[in-house]
Amino acid sequence: MPPVLRATGLTKVFGARGEEALRLAGEGVARDEILRRTGSTLAVHDVGFSVERGELFVVMGLSGSGKSTLVRLLNRLIEPSAGTVEVDGQDLRALGDADLRTLRNDKVSMVFQHFALLPHRTVRENAAYALKIRGVPAAEQRERADWALRTVGLLDRADARPDQLSGGMQQRVGLARALAADSDVLLMDEPFSALDPLIRRDMQDLLVQLQTELHKTIVFITHDLNEAMRLGDRILMLKDGRTVQLGTGPEIISAPANAYVADFTSDVDRTRVLTAGDLLREPRMTARLGQSTGEVLRALGAAEANGVYVLDADRRIAGVARDDLLARARQEGRTAVGPRELVADYATTAPDRPLVEFVHLVGRHPVPLGVVDDDGRLLGVVPRAAVLDALAAVPARQEG
Incomplete structure (x- = not known):
């Protein structure tokens, strides 16, 4: 569009x-x-x-x-x-x-710094003012103004005058007026x-x-x-x-x-600006249910990793396969990765979650922090090094 x-x-x-x-x-x-x-x-x-x-x-x-x-x-x-x-x-x-x-x-509606409320009108009348100017019927004015006031948490003050409200409440009325105008x-x-x-x-x-x-x-x-x-x-x-x-x-x-x-x-404060999605990386490796235990163990050795996410057919996390559990499975003759080789030794977060809310989860498991969508599908990982790099980075100054 x-x-x-x-x-x-x-x-x-x-x-x-x-x-x-x-x-x-x-x-x-x-x-x-x-x-x-x-x-x-x-x-x-x-x-x-x-x-x-x-x-x-x-x-x-x-x-x-x-x-x-x-x-x-x-x-x-x-x-x-x-x-x-x-x-x-x-x-x-x-x-x-x-x-x-x-x-x-x-x-195009405007919300001003200094509220711009009409002092002789009630909160409800202020919220409905743009609708009144348009000639909207009175019943619809009230309905939409009350919806907007309820949305901003001020419906209980609908009959008050602006000078009876705090500054924050007055700004909520200004916002309600813009919302009511739609x-x-x-x-x-x-x-x-x-x-x-x-x-x-x-x-x-x-x-x-x-x-x-x-x-x-x-x-x-x-x-x-x-x-x-x-x-x-x-x-x-x-x-x-x-x-x-x-x-x-x-x-x-x-x-x-x-x-x-x-x-x-x-x-x-980078911890409040950067999100998991900003620090997202492709996982170095993943495994799938039914994959050869020996194959996964060799891949872990090549990657110098202790564990790997195991995903189902829809990329949802089934669990983590650790190297010690995979080695035991081979010794006991189990050749395919299944539930007995998996542990819930991992943590996940949503991509829009700010770093300050998940930094404590990073580096505490054998796999990096997983980033998942609303359906639990793995989108990527946040390695500990990516977090440290983001927090330590000082932008290079450029001329100009």
Whole structure:
């Protein structure tokens, strides 16, 4: 399917001498020099990316990097100086005012940093506001608003006013309003940055849970790298309005594009970013039920290993065949690997489990930690050396 949202060559200049600033930017002149020469600010320059349906796409950068300008370009709250934005293949530049309002009401919702709640309306009325603007019948407004409030854990406060809620609760109302609208794309502009650390963590947990259940398409803006790494399927890093790297969290911390990214990621807690899937390796060997005990024992000797996963016909783990049990089987005349040669001396994990949650299981068995899918099929293994390498790795600094 085509991406839900696509930005191409997106550029924004603030100031009277925009054309000159664009020309200088095209020549590679730095933002500060453009400002000095023209008095114009190059807020965003030549940024391009696409967001797939159901993806949580993070745009991250420090203050002044252009991320808040970028998110407002995505629904034409700010007019671009150059470039295009498409939502479901529709070029936003081609839309008149009425169509643009319809797009913002129906297809692209926004969750703001400072909640943007209507103080004179109840929590339920705030959650239903986008539906009211669309002219949705009152009964449906209430039904969908109550569903959204229940989803974010606030249905019991539906009749309260915003000023009766804590900051975290107010942000939940903002999120409920976006969920009730059921837009194709949610734009979230640093929605948790005004919250204290504990509430912020709770909101991150809630967003992760909702994304698992609802699979919304989200563009999430943040200046917090750990938040970006925790939430994002992919991360676009900005500096001075330009893209410096686009990739998954593990890709960015393991292969930073330049010294700026390497510095930025140097303090990231890798144990919370890297998952079993990121450290996955093909097993050096596996065996199958019914295979010759002598053949498996010789293979273990050649691999200098003490044990091997034995798989059934569907690649589910039947158990582990250890070298000592295989040797005993041969002595006792058993020529095929069967249940008597197998032990449950292994551990497994899911591919999306973060390293911090399974590191204690690594290196405790005669076989590496197994990574299995929902049906118990072996996808690969996480060797102890792969974990140590990932934790010890310090990205090489590059020029630029």
